[in-house]
Amino acid sequence: MKCDHCGKPATIHLTKVVNKDVVSLHLCAACEKQAELIPEGPGPAINLPALLALLMGQTPGSLTCPACGLKYAMFKNEGRLGCPHDYDAFRAALEPLLVRIHRGTAHAGKVPKTIAARLELAALKAQLTAAVAAENYEEAARLRDRIRQKEGPG
Amino acid sequence: MNLDSLLPNLGEWLRGAGPDTDVVVSTRIRLARNLANFPFTSRANPHQKSETEAKVREAFAKADLAVRPKYLNVTTLPALDRQFLVERQLISRELANVLEGPRGVAFDDRETVSIMVNEEDHLRLQVLRSGLALDEAWAEIDKVDDALEAKLVYAFHDQFGYLTACPTNVGTGMRASVMLHLPALGITKQIEKVFRALQKINLVVRGLYGEGSRASGDLYQISNQVTLGKSETRVLTEIREVIAMILQYERQARQVLIRERKQAEQDRVARALGTLGSAIEITSEETMELLSAVRLGIHLNFVDDITPLTLNQLFIHTQSAHLQKLMGTPLDGEERNAARARYLRNKLRELGANPK
Numbered sequence: 081m082k083c084d085h086c087g088k089p090a091t092i093h094l095t096k097v098v099n100k101d102v103v104s105l106h107l108c109a110a111c112e113k114q115a116e117l118i119p120e121g122p123g124p125a126i127n128l129p130a131l132l133a134l135l136m137g138q139t140p141g142s143l144t145c146p147a148c149g150l151k152y153a154m155f156k157n158e159g160r161l162g163c164p165h166d167y168d169a170f171r172a173a174l175e176p177l178l179v180r181i182h183r184g185t186a187h188a189g190k191v192p193k194t195i196a197a198r199l200e201l202a203a204l205k206a207q208l209t210a211a212v213a214a215e216n217y218e219e220a221a222r223l224r225d226r227i228r229q230k231e232g233p234g
Numbered sequence: 235m236n237l238d239s240l241l242p243n244l245g246e247w248l249r250g251a252g253p254d255t256d257v258v259v260s261t262r263i264r265l266a267r268n269l270a271n272f273p274f275t276s277r278a279n280p281h282q283k284s285e286t287e288a289k290v291r292e293a294f295a296k297a298d299l300a301v302r303p304k305y306l307n308v309t310t311l312p313a314l315d316r317q318f319l320v321e322r323q324l325i326s327r328e329l330a331n332v333l334e335g336p337r338g339v340a341f342d343d344r345e346t347v348s349i350m351v352n353e354e355d356h357l358r359l360q361v362l363r364s365g366l367a368l369d370e371a372w373a374e375i376d377k378v379d380d381a382l383e384a385k386l387v388y389a390f391h392d393q394f395g396y397l398t399a400c401p402t403n404v405g406t407g408m409r410a411s412v413m414l415h416l417p418a419l420g421i422t423k424q425i426e427k428v429f430r431a432l433q434k435i436n437l438v439v440r441g442l443y444g445e446g447s448r449a450s451g452d453l454y455q456i457s458n459q460v461t462l463g464k465s466e467t468r469v470l471t472e473i474r475e476v477i478a479m480i481l482q483y484e485r486q487a488r489q490v491l492i493r494e495r496k497q498a499e500q501d502r503v504a505r506a507l508g509t510l511g512s513a514i515e516i517t518s519e520e521t522m523e524l525l526s527a528v529r530l531g532i533h534l535n536f537v538d539d540i541t542p543l544t545l546n547q548l549f550i551h552t553q554s555a556h557l558q559k560l561m562g563t564p565l566d567g568e569e570r571n572a573a574r575a576r577y578l579r580n581k582l583r584e585l586g587a588n589p590k
Contacts, residue, residue: 148273160354162277164270164389164397167404174401178394181402184463187395189406190376192383195390 083108140173201230237315241559245322245345245362247413248550250542252365256533257484258477259413259453260364262323263371265379266398266407267357268389274399275333275352283336286356293385294340294349299378303340303347314564317555323362324348347378354399355407357382366477368410368470376466395462405462410470411440412477417452417530418487419480428480436460437476451522451549452530456480492534503531510548511582515571521552521578539585548581 083090083106090106141153150162152170161167167174178185191199204227211220247260268274272286291305308316308329316330325339329350337352350358359382361375389397396407403409419425429439440455456477458469491499506527510516529545531537550556552574558565561573 148277150277158276160276160399161274161401163273164268164391167391167394167397178401178404178462182405182460182462184405184460186393186463187391187405188463188468189395189408189465190379191395192388192390193380195392199392 081106083111085111140170143170143173145169197230201227204230237318238559240318240322240345241556243345244543244546244550245324247323247345247362247364248543248546249364250546252363252367254366254481255364255542257414257416257481258366259415260362261367261371262360262362262411262413262455263368263375264358264360264409264411265375266355266396266403266409267359267379267382267386268397268399269356270387270389272356275337275354275356276399278335278352280335283352287336287338287351289386290349290351290357290382293382297381297385299381301342301344301347303342303349305338305340305351307336307338309336309338314555314558318559321550321553321555325350326353326358329353347374349378349382355403366412368412368474371410372466372470402459403461405460406464406466406469408461408466408469409457410473411455411457412473413453413455414477414480414484415452415526415529416454416480416484417526418491419484420452422487422490424483424487428483432456432476435472435476437473450519451526453522453526488530488534499530499534500536503527503534503536506531507537507582510578512579513575515568516575516578517571518553518574521574522549525549525552544585548578551581552577 081090081093082088086108088108088110091109092107093104095104141151141156143152144150145162145166146169147165148162150166152173155161155166155170161170175185204223208220208223208227211217211223247262252258269286269289272278272282275283275286278286294303294305306319308319308325311319313331316325319325319339320327320330322345324341324345325348329337329339329352333353335352337350339348339350341348346362348360348362350360359375359378361371361378363371391397395405398404398407416425416428419428432439436459438457438459440457441450441453456473458473460469464472506524510521510524510528525545525548528537528540529542532540532542532545551560554570557570557574557577560577565573
């Protein structure tokens, strides 16, 4: 079957029923993208734990936290997590749940002071790497000094 | 500590003074925090709970706090004392009656700060304020949290923020609640409409004693639901805007009452005072309903001789555990209803409270 727009082989076939009229649409991937018929997926981030779980034939219910031994199915029953590590162990299953509860998956707000310092240092180091890669040595030197200052003596 | 020493005082949230106290009873902010490297309370064994308790108590002793709270072991507390602390909003019903093992609460003399240990989360910090005082409450709890954080390692995740036993609290771990007295919206039957609107914007309405409790005496707690993805200040701003709207509705509804049915309202308030001052037995539910009418009467200027502070005193002292402590003896249901009525008769006679 050929694309309705450009005649290349069609890979997307859509059937719409509007007031009992059946309308069929056949498009190639490029034309579909242009027409934006199907909404893009939820961003480029690959959910690695979910993918792994799928490949290993695991359902979310059998996910187990290596630290406290809680199974996701038990969490679903009781509504309480077992330990802080569950958030990583169950991440694939928890994220959709968090979206439903909070309409968000990333914290915005207060950060403990020790962690704020670590995050800032990590950001500076990333900037340093970028500056070196861009051969912006003046900026790199400035960043290096700031990192040394933050890391303190020793 | 002998808890009877708290009886003569009302605690900060019942002070009856502060911004917008014609409608707002109190403001409460709580933060849920957990220690890294420990299972959450529900999955901790007694030994681990003792460990978290010891660590937190050490932090209480060493932290740079303006006022050092006193720690009370809830496990060894008699049931009546636990109920007494629930009524004063210093601990949750869960900490009092449901949870097991090492657990407790630390609070200061003024009862503004209370910190529950080994509740659903290892730490539940709470700040109470009389009237509408979200900014002050946040400033204070933020400071207490900073001081404890310097002595403890909190469970914190770069993406998810403060980690909590229930995913409904993860992120900021913050729940800000404002307790409102909304009798006029109730009388004019607009309250359901207001609450339906609140649910659409992700705010929750609860009764006086939190989750699952019934709204009685026209008292409602409005609080945020979302803790992940919005900063504390943004959540507080959203609540403040909504509260401002509800205050306006309630005040308008009160004006309508004065304009359209003043005599009927005066009558209702006077009859409430009459019943409170003459009943032989009275349940706590009926007391709450009648005190709600008197509270409205005070703000509509229908009542002399009773201040908001006195009303709050009647309100807290007629609750089951407070009443039994005042009488100095445990009382069963029927005895309580008689003791409550006796207390109210004496108190109102003392005040010489009469409707205008």
